[in-house]
Structures are given as structure tokens and as C-alpha cells.
Amino acid sequence: DQQVKQNSPSLSVQEGRISILNCDYTNSMFDYFLWYKKYPAEGPTFLISISSIKDKNEDGRFTVFLNKSAKHLSLHIVPSQPGDSAVYFCAASAEYGNKLVFGAGTILRVKS
Amino acid sequence: EAGVTQSPTHLIKTRGQQATLRCSPISGHTSVYWYQQALGLGLQFLLWYDEGEERNRGNFPPRFSGRQFPNYSSELNVNALELEDSALYLCASSRGVASRQTQYFGPGTRLLVL
Numbered sequence: 001d002q003q004v005k006q007n008s009p010s011l012s013v014q015e016g017r018i019s020i021l022n023c024d025y026t027n028s029m030f031d032y033f034l035w036y037k038k039y040p041a042e043g044p045t046f047l048i049s050i051s052s053i054k055d056k057n058e059d060g061r062f063t064v065f066l067n068k069s070a071k072h073l074s075l076h077i078v079p080s081q082p083g084d085s086a087v088y089f090c091a092a093s094a095e096y097g098n099k100l101v102f103g104a105g106t107i108l109r110v111k112s
Numbered sequence: 113e114a115g116v117t118q119s120p121t122h123l124i125k126t127r128g129q130q131a132t133l134r135c136s137p138i139s140g141h142t143s144v145y146w147y148q149q150a151l152g153l154g155l156q157f158l159l160w161y162d163e164g165e166e167r168n169r170g171n172f173p174p175r176f177s178g179r180q181f182p183n184y185s186s187e188l189n190v191n192a193l194e195l196e197d198s199a200l201y202l203c204a205s206s207r208g209v210a211s212r213q214t215q216y217f218g219p220g221t222r223l224l225v226l
Contacts, residue, residue, distance in 0.1 A: 032212040043116070043202050043217035044155075051212060089155065093212070098143065099157035099168055100204075100215060 003027045004092050006103035015112045019077040023090030023103055030092040035064060035075045038087045080110045116218035118203050124224045125193050133188040133221045137205030144186040145215055150199040161186055162209050193225045
């Protein structure tokens with residue numbers, strides 16, 4: 001039962017352009033969403049989060065959008081840089097239990 | 113500020129043995145989480161500890177267990193190892209039990225069961 005889905009296994013973007021990574025969820029109890037970046041042989045690195053009471057959160061080049069009615073969130077990276085090449089995971093949690101439910105990840109390649 | 117640390121980085125065991133993985137959280141963090149990332153699978157929640165107590169458990173058999181020490185560090189024990197336990201085991205920490213706490217991850221322990 002995949003409660004968090006990242007339907008694009010990979011994405012290739014030119015340096016300087018926008019990268020848009022998408023994530024869908026099915027559990028309406030999720031109220032906190034996070035994006036992590038992961039390089040090979042390293043643990044996930046926290047990027048940005050958003051609470052369900054908001055529909056947008058920005059941090060530098062990273063912006064997360066949440067559409068609760070569609071149960072969809074997206075991560076925008078502008079401008080994309082070669083160092084952004086990594087696997088990006090979307091994660092969600094419900095109010096109780098604190099466990100994060102992760103998507104399968106999307107491999108982002110930023111070409112210079 | 114030091115991040116989450118895990119040891120060992122790699123661990124090789126044979127089927128039926130026991131494995132012990134260790135985690136030290138970020139200073140000031142009281143909650144420790146364990147996740148498994150098996151090959152070809154996403155990160156799966158294993159366990160959550162806070163203030164020495166198990167707070168939540170994922171859908172894993174009882175041979176996966178752990179504990180949290182008074183200094184908030186944690187151990188994950190896997191008994192009667194099976195081949196499919198081969199995976200990257202990630203530890204994360206956060207401040208307190210309140211929801212919406214960002215979890216920060218360590219580099220992981222790669223367990224290989226032969």
C-alpha cells in the first residue's frame with residue numbers, strides 16, 4: 001500500500017532551468033510533508049518542509065507547494081545546479097506516531 | 113553542531129546471527145528513529161524511541177528490537193538474521209515527541225547477511 005507516490009523515477013534538467021519534482025499521497029491524515037535529498041552512500045539530507053495549514057513554503061532556491069484537495073505536493077528548484085543531482089524523496093507524517101512515510105524517490109540529473 | 117552518527121558503517125553477518133547497530137542523535141534531540149532501506153525498496157519506518165521508551169513501531173517482526181539509553185543514543189538489534197535483512201539501516205533524530213518535528217538522518221549502516 002503505497003501511501004506516498006513519486007511517479008517519476010528520474011528527471012533530467014539543464015543547469016539554470018527549473019526542476020519540478022512531484023509527489024502524491026493518499027492518506028488524508030497526513031499533515032506534515034518533507035523533502036529530502038540523498039547522495040549515494042550518505043543518509044538523506046533535509047531540504048524543506050510544509051505543514052498542511054500552508055500551501056507554499058520557500059527556502060532559497062527551494063519552494064514546496066501543497067495542494068491538499070488534490071493530495072499533491074511539488075518541489076521546485078530554481079535555478080537548478082549540477083550539485084543538485086541526487087535522489088529526492090518526498091515524505092509525509094500524520095499527527096500521531098511521528099513515523100515518516102517515504103515515496104520511492106526521484107533521481108534528478110542536472111546537466112551543465 | 114555534530115550530526116547524527118551511526119556505527120558501524122558496514123556490517124557483514126551470516127544467516128541466523130544477531131546484528132547490533134548503534135546511533136547517536138544530534139545534541140539536544142531526545143527522539144531517535146530507525147528506518148530500513150532494502151535494495152529496490154523505499155525507506156521503511158522501523159522504530160521510534162523517546163526518553164527511553166518505544167513510542168511507535170513499523171510493520172516488522174519482533175526479531176527487530178532496540179532500546180534507547182539515558183544519553184539518548186540508541187541500539188537496533190536484529191536477531192535470527194535472514195538474507196532479506198540485508199539493507200541500509202538509517203537512524204534519524206528529532207527534538208521531542210511533538211508532531212511536525214523534522215527528522216535528521218545519519219549516514220547509515222549497511223548490513224549484509226550472507
